[in-house]
Amino acid sequence: MRPKITVALAGNPNSGKTTIFNNLTGTRQHVGNYPGVTVERKEGRCRHAGVDIHLVDLPGTYSLTAYSAEEVVARNFIIDEKPDVVVDIIDASNLERNLYLAVQLMELGVPLVLVFNMSDQARARGYQFDLDKLSRFFGARIVETVGHKGHGMQQLLEAVVATAREQDCAEAQPKSGGNLACRASIRGPQASDGRIDYGPDIEAELEKLTDLLRQSGFSGPKYNPRWLALKLLENDKEIRSQIKSPRLLERVDQSRERIEKRTGENPESVIAGRRYGFISGACQQAVRSTIEIRHTISDRIDAVMTNRVLGLPVFLAMMYLVFYLTFTIGDPPMDWIEEFFGWLGSSVDTLWPADSVLKSLVTDGIIGGVGGVVIFLPNILLLFLAIAILEDTGYMARAAFIMDRLMHKIGLHGKSFIPMLIGFGCSVPAIMATRTLENRRDRLVTMLVVPLMSCGARLPIYALIIPAFFPKAWHAPMLWIIYMIGILLAIASAKLLRSTILRGESVPFVMELPPYRLPTVRSVLLHMWERGWLYLRKAGTVILGISIVLWAMTNFPGLSPKQQAEFEKQRQMVENSFRSEPQKAAALLEEIDNRRAEAALESSIAGRIGRLMEPLLRPMGFDWKIGTALIGAFAAKEVFVAQMGIVYAVGEADEESESLRSKLQNNYSPLVGFCIMLFCLVSAPCMATIAITRRESNSWKWALFQLGGLTALAYVLTACVYLGGRLLGLGI
Amino acid sequence: MPLATVKAGSKVRFVNVQAGQALKARLAAMGLVPGSELEVVSNSLHGPFIVSVKGSRLVLGRGMAQKIMVV
Numbered sequence: 001m002r003p004k005i006t007v008a009l010a011g012n013p014n015s016g017k018t019t020i021f022n023n024l025t026g027t028r029q030h031v032g033n034y035p036g037v038t039v040e041r042k043e044g045r046c047r048h049a050g051v052d053i054h055l056v057d058l059p060g061t062y063s064l065t066a067y068s069a070e071e072v073v074a075r076n077f078i079i080d081e082k083p084d085v086v087v088d089i090i091d092a093s094n095l096e097r098n099l100y101l102a103v104q105l106m107e108l109g110v111p112l113v114l115v116f117n118m119s120d121q122a123r124a125r126g127y128q129f130d131l132d133k134l135s136r137f138f139g140a141r142i143v144e145t146v147g148h149k150g151h152g153m154q155q156l157l158e159a160v161v162a163t164a165r166e167q168d169c170a171e172a173q174p175k176s177g178g179n180l181a182c183r184a185s186i187r188g189p190q191a192s193d194g195r196i197d198y199g200p201d202i203e204a205e206l207e208k209l210t211d212l213l214r215q216s217g218f219s220g221p222k223y224n225p226r227w228l229a230l231k232l233l234e235n236d237k238e239i240r241s242q243i244k245s246p247r248l249l250e251r252v253d254q255s256r257e258r259i260e261k262r263t264g265e266n267p268e269s270v271i272a273g274r275r276y277g278f279i280s281g282a283c284q285q286a287v288r289s290t291i292e293i294r295h296t297i298s299d300r301i302d303a304v305m306t307n308r309v310l311g312l313p314v315f316l317a318m319m320y321l322v323f324y325l326t327f328t329i330g331d332p333p334m335d336w337i338e339e340f341f342g343w344l345g346s347s348v349d350t351l352w353p354a355d356s357v358l359k360s361l362v363t364d365g366i367i368g369g370v371g372g373v374v375i376f377l378p379n380i381l382l383l384f385l386a387i388a389i390l391e392d393t394g395y396m397a398r399a400a401f402i403m404d405r406l407m408h409k410i411g412l413h414g415k416s417f418i419p420m421l422i423g424f425g426c427s428v429p430a431i432m433a434t435r436t437l438e439n440r441r442d443r444l445v446t447m448l449v450v451p452l453m454s455c456g457a458r459l460p461i462y463a464l465i466i467p468a469f470f471p472k473a474w475h476a477p478m479l480w481i482i483y484m485i486g487i488l489l490a491i492a493s494a495k496l497l498r499s500t501i502l503r504g505e506s507v508p509f510v511m512e513l514p515p516y517r518l519p520t521v522r523s524v525l526l527h528m529w530e531r532g533w534l535y536l537r538k539a540g541t542v543i544l545g546i547s548i549v550l551w552a553m554t555n556f557p558g559l560s561p562k563q564q565a566e567f568e569k570q571r572q573m574v575e576n577s578f579r580s581e582p583q584k585a586a587a588l589l590e591e592i593d594n595r596r597a598e599a600a601l602e603s604s605i606a607g608r609i610g611r612l613m614e615p616l617l618r619p620m621g622f623d624w625k626i627g628t629a630l631i632g633a634f635a636a637k638e639v640f641v642a643q644m645g646i647v648y649a650v651g652e653a654d655e656e657s658e659s660l661r662s663k664l665q666n667n668y669s670p671l672v673g674f675c676i677m678l679f680c681l682v683s684a685p686c687m688a689t690i691a692i693t694r695r696e697s698n699s700w701k702w703a704l705f706q707l708g709g710l711t712a713l714a715y716v717l718t719a720c721v722y723l724g725g726r727l728l729g730l731g732i
Numbered sequence: 733m734p735l736a737t738v739k740a741g742s743k744v745r746f747v748n749v750q751a752g753q754a755l756k757a758r759l760a761a762m763g764l765v766p767g768s769e770l771e772v773v774s775n776s777l778h779g780p781f782i783v784s785v786k787g788s789r790l791v792l793g794r795g796m797a798q799k800i801m802v803v
Binding site for chain 2: 062063065066067093094095096097100101234235265266268269272273276298299302306308397400401404405408413414508509510511512513514515
């Protein structure tokens with residue numbers, strides 16, 4: 001027995017695959033991507049009976065056709081990387097549909113273990129399984145588990161190791177004649193030959209094609225010829241493209257035609273029908289259903305949740321609850337983090353003896369920059385906790401169902417709504433969530449408009465601006481208006497894209513509504529932790545880097561010695577002439593320091609860039625100071641606030657600082673304030689968003705289109721609002 | 733008749749669907765093959781459709797439900 005084996009986890013979406021994967025590996029997992037495609041690849045490891053087990057969580061699929069990227073990835077992994085055992089996780093309370101994938105795995109001829117997950121629910125619904133019999137039908141060990149309670153994990157690992165061992169023996173036997181240990185260990189099911197009888201019409205054609213494939217030498221160790229022939233009859237694009245001989249393809253087409261003529265249906269449907277026939281035959285013999293109830297509780301909840309009248313209000317209330325909780329529960333820990341960074345900054349300030357460039361870098365650049373971003377960690381964690389709960393309970397699918405009608409009007413369907421919802425948290429996971437959309441056009445449209453859903457990082461900008469310019473009664477409505485503008489723009493842009501460059505037939509909408517389930521604390525927390533960790537890592541790497549760069553840009557090259565001397569002289573004058581009035585002197589000195597900082601900023605790199613941009617920014621009512629902050633906002637939206645603080649030289653500015661607000665109030669009109677928010681909402685998404693769009697769309701073209709398109713839209717829109725507002729005399 | 737015209741609560745049998753091969757394969761994987769029984773769970777006149785097939789609930793867009801023929 002080898003000390004190390006590779007095990008692939010396959011299964012339908014919603015079969016509890018991820019829960020079992022988490023149970024087996026805990027936090028010893030690694031998330032990456034399959035090369036070339038944007039399908040997440042999760043790997044982890046565990047140990048059982050002295051064997052190191054390397055687990056790969058394949059994407060959730062309903063079958064092994066080449067319909068979606070996920071299916072191709074799952075199939076190619078099994079064929080190319082040859083895992084020692086494939087474990088198929090099956091929702092035992094929904095057996096027939098789930099066994100469809102199992103049949104296809106069986107036909108591939110891989111060493112298989114079937115997991116009847118959620119067996120408690122299946123039993124509650126009155127199913128009784130004859131596991132021995134089923135196990136013979138599928139030629140695989142079957143283990144019953146209850147994933148969310150962690151039941152059956154040891155048995156599952158035992159079955160995996162036993163199946164791997166058996167495979168070793170089967171390979172060794174031809175040479176050694178089988179040793180004692182091997183013989184003793186083989187207690188597995190009598191191997192079924194992995195064949196389904198497809199009926200005379202198809203079997204005849206299968207036989208012909210199998211012979212042809214053998215003769216043409218295409219089979220080899222990688223593919224079994226019967227499987228290849230079957231896939232060709234099913235008109236599988238992937239497999240067809242690998243057959244180079246046009247003569248062979250011609251024969252395949254002839255076979256397909258003959259089947260169609262004889263059965264009156266296309267071969268795919270006949271083959272799929274036969275597979276289900278095999279499954280229902282097996283179930284008739286090995287599954288007893290004692291009571292006839294299905295889905296009852298789930299259906300009763302759905303009577304309200306997907307109700308024609310109640311569905312939408314319930315959904316809106318849920319969304320409100322999510323945002324409300326995200327921001328109210330998140331508030332106290334945000335204060336703690338803020339206090340901590342404040343304390344850290346001032347401690348460094350007092351402990352560090354002399355003023356120096358390095359000290360300024362640590363306190364202003366690193367602690368100020370990274371701290372300003374880490375403050376939002378509680379928000380991010382809570383939002384992802386809520387999203388994980390909505391996902392794990394199965395409500396997300398209902399939300400897609402409810403929104404389908406609306407989304408249909410803009411040429412998308414309900415599923416596109418889920419990424420948009422996640423976009424309120426952060427565009428990066430939202431764009432990753434577009435993976436669930438099968439159609440590339442739908443996916444691109446959704447990806448391109450997601451940044452218009454106002455993300456969490458833009459909130460500090462609004463929190464800074466709104467109280468500075470608008471009366472208290474307007475605070476909440478103003479915030480709501482900004483969010484609504486984003487949503488409406490997203491809808492309009494999607495409609496526009498769908499009817500111009502990404503035109504095309506709207507794709508039929510098919511989606512499973514999984515039964516409602518109680519989420520497990522473990523999986524929800526794990527999910528939250530994953531996202532939180534990603535965010536912290538971003539703060540520790542990208543944002544740290546940007547903060548240092550921005551700090552340098554706003555601090556260098558600094559004032560010339562002549563200017564320095566000029567300010568020194570002014571200070572001395574004040575100190576000399578107001579000796580008797582220390583309070584007045586202090587106020588004047590502070591003013592001089594502020595002016596000095598402003599002059600330094602103006603001559604800094606950031607200031608110069610801002611100056612260069614100023615003519616361009618004028619139509620929107622922005623000056624060079626806002627320009628420098630906008631550069632920072634491109635790195636990460638939340639940097640805008642910190643940069644405005646530096647620009648206005650009021651030291652450590654955060655979004656609560658009154659002095660920054662009053663400075664803004666003195667320098668800009670409410671109209672400009674509104675324009676800042678509008679521009680930040682619509683314009684260039686942050687660098688991380690651009691990078692993820694590039695990765696997920698697999699082309700720079702779309703990422704740059706998103707960047708350019710949104711910035712142009714923001715520019716035109718903000719300029720119109722500013723000029724229109726001035727003409728009408730609004731808020732100036 | 734098209735599935736779209738079937739009232740909630742009725743049980744019907746799938747005949748075929750006018751769709752491309754890829755979509756047909758997808759529907760088959762989700763349990764919609766000729767002969768399979770399905771129950772209409774919800775059919776509100778404009779929005780999407782919920783059907784029950786082989787013990788699972790599927791949401792079908794209205795356009796989809798128009799292309800599926802049942803008896």
